[in-house]
Amino acid sequence: xxxxxxxxxxxxxxxxxxxxxxxxxxGCQSEQAAAPPAARLVRTITVETPRxxxxxxxxxxxxxxxxAALSFRIGGRLAERNVSVGTNVREGEVVARLDPENELNxxxxxxAALTAAEGLLRKAENxxxxxxHLLERNVTTRADFEAAEQGRTAAQAQVNAAQAxxxxxxxxxxxxxxxxxxxxxxxxxxxxxxxxxAPARMIVQLARREGRDAxxxxxADIVRALPxxxxxxxxxxxxxxVTANGRVREVAPQADPVTRTxxxxxxxxxxxxxxxxxxxxxxxxxxxxxxxxxxxxTALTRQGQDASVWVxxxxxxxxxxxxxxxxxxxxxxxxxxxxxxxxxxxxxAGVSLxxxxxxxxxxxxxxx
Numbered sequence: 001x002x003x004x005x006x007x008x009x010x011x012x013x014x015x016x017x018x019x020x021x022x023x024x025x026x027g028c029q030s031e032q033a034a035a036p037p038a039a040r041l042v043r044t045i046t047v048e049t050p051r052x053x054x055x056x057x058x059x060x061x062x063x064x065x066x067x068a069a070l071s072f073r074i075g076g077r078l079a080e081r082n083v084s085v086g087t088n089v090r091e092g093e094v095v096a097r098l099d100p101e102n103e104l105n106x107x108x109x110x111x112a113a114l115t116a117a118e119g120l121l122r123k124a125e126n127x128x129x130x131x132x133h134l135l136e137r138n139v140t141t142r143a144d145f146e147a148a149e150q151g152r153t154a155a156q157a158q159v160n161a162a163q164a165x166x167x168x169x170x171x172x173x174x175x176x177x178x179x180x181x182x183x184x185x186x187x188x189x190x191x192x193x194x195x196x197x198a199p200a201r202m203i204v205q206l207a208r209r210e211g212r213d214a215x216x217x218x219x220a221d222i223v224r225a226l227p228x229x230x231x232x233x234x235x236x237x238x239x240x241x242v243t244a245n246g247r248v249r250e251v252a253p254q255a256d257p258v259t260r261t262x263x264x265x266x267x268x269x270x271x272x273x274x275x276x277x278x279x280x281x282x283x284x285x286x287x288x289x290x291x292x293x294x295x296x297x298t299a300l301t302r303q304g305q306d307a308s309v310w311v312x313x314x315x316x317x318x319x320x321x322x323x324x325x326x327x328x329x330x331x332x333x334x335x336x337x338x339x340x341x342x343x344x345x346x347x348x349a350g351v352s353l354x355x356x357x358x359x360x361x362x363x364x365x366x367x368x
Contacts (some may be wrong), residue, residue, distance in 0.1 A: 033323050039359040042319075043349035044312060047340045056226075057284040059237070060216035064207030065267060072098060073175045074200045078191050083204060085189060089180040095204050095268055098176040098197075107169035114162035117155070124148070124155035148178065184208040187277060212271045214246060214281050217261040223251060231283055232266045237280035244271045293336040297329050299348045309340075310347040310354050318357050321345060 076098035083095045131148035134140035188205035191197050214234045219224075226248060236242035249267040256263070267284060268275065275281070299309045307326045311318040324339030340346070345362075347354065354360070 004052070024269045030335065031084060031106050039361045040350065040353065041363050042176070042310075042354070042360045043363045044347050045295065045299075047295070047342060047344040047346060053280075055286055056340065057220055057282060058201055058216045058218055058222070059280065059282050060214055062271075062279045062281060063213050063215045064184070064209075064277060065211030065213045066205045066208045068177055068181065068184075068208065069190075070095060070204045071087070071190075071200045071202050071204055072096075072178055072182065072197065073199055074098070074103075074172060075196070076100075076102070076176065077196050077238055078203070081189070081194055081203070082184045085186055087186045089184060089186065090238055091180060091183050094177055094181050095186075096178040097181055100176040100312040103169070103173045103176055107166070107173050108153075109163065110165040110169040114159070114166050114223055117158040117162040121148040121152070121159050122153040124152040140218070143220070147336065153175050178203060180206060182206070182208045182210075185277065206339050207277055212268045212275055212277075213269055214244075214266040214275075215260060216264045216266070216283055217256065217263045219261055220255065222265070223262045225338075226251070226264075232283045232285055234268060234275075234283050236272075236274055237282055239274070242272055242274045244268045244275060293340050294333050294349045295336060295340070295346055297334045299351060300326070300329065300334055300348050301351045306340055307334075310344040310351050312347060313363070314345060317360055319354050321356060321359055345365075 034316040057350065079097050079099040081090060081096040082093075089095060128151070131140055131145040135142070135145045156205070184206040186204055187207045188202070189203065190202035197203065230248045232246050232248065234244045236248055246266040246268040248264060250264040250265040255261060295309070300307050301321075306323055307329075308321045308323045311322045312319055322339060326334055326339040329335070347360070349363075
């Protein structure tokens with residue numbers, strides 16, 4: 001009798017022990033689930049007032065903002081050229097002519113062919129009208145009437161073709177006259193009277209009057225420092241009192257193979273009269289206008305075309321992603337135009353492992 005009671009008691013004790021163990025394990029798991037993730041250790045810098053960059057200066061010359069090379073659509077012998085370098089021309093003014101004799105002969109031939117085709121058409125129409133009256137009186141056959149109708153249609157087609165040839169010949173005669181498509185100043189001459197010129201050969205280069213550019217040959221290191229749409233102060237060489245302002249309009253995508261410099265065009269706003277084509281000028285970009293906040297390039301994180309950095313909230317020690325305007329970046333340093341303020345704490349290492357609102361620990365705050 002004692003042995004079964006002892007066995008039952010042992011089983012009860014064993015079950016109670018297992019239940020206690022299960023409760024303890026569940027409690028540990030819930031505590032682990034409730035525990036917040038550990039704060040990630042990051043390196044940071046504190047944004048300070050941007051340091052003013054040095055002034056950048058270079059020399060160049062004045063060019064027309066828009067230049068056109070005027071040429072003939074057809075080839076031929078240049079009979080006359082009415083302009084020379086420096087000539088001011090009006091829109092629609094004739095600047096050159098080819099000898100038009102061959103083209104006029106083609107036009108005369110086309111007009112003669114049109115006259116002959118119109119005569120055949122009148123004859124075919126008369127024949128068709130005659131056959132129509134005869135058919136109404138049952139004097140002619142249906143076949144003769146249809147032949148007259150077909151002859152009239154063919155004659156009309158010949159007239160249409162002859163008219164098209166006349167219009168084409170008239171256009172070609174017009175192509176022997178070269179006119180200015182806009183007012184401007186002649187800057188180059190490409191052929192002299194008496195020369196036989198090919199189609200599309202430049203006869204006159206015209207600098208249109210709509211605007212003026214200051215053109216500079218700039219070294220690569222300065223080009224890299226130029227912000228987009230940089231403001232440039234341009235002065236006349238030899239007379240610093242004559243000035244104009246402009247903005248970078250175009251930067252050549254490829255360096256000159258000889259000088260290894262890049263051509264930069266600066267569009268001028270209201271240039272003075274002294275800024276004539278070819279005039280030597282000096283350009284300068286003030287250091288204060290290209291000042292930017294410099295941060296380590298490792299702080300940048302990119303999502304498509306957008307560049308951002310992780311900024312630390314000093315009160316909560318959490319991070320948030322902030323978009324920036326990057327002026328330029330190299331493997332070491334990134335210049336930031338907009339997006340950062342004085343005193344911002346920026347993460348510089350470990351940016352790829354962070355998430356929005358994540359808790360962080362600062363390994364050290366450096367000033368830059």
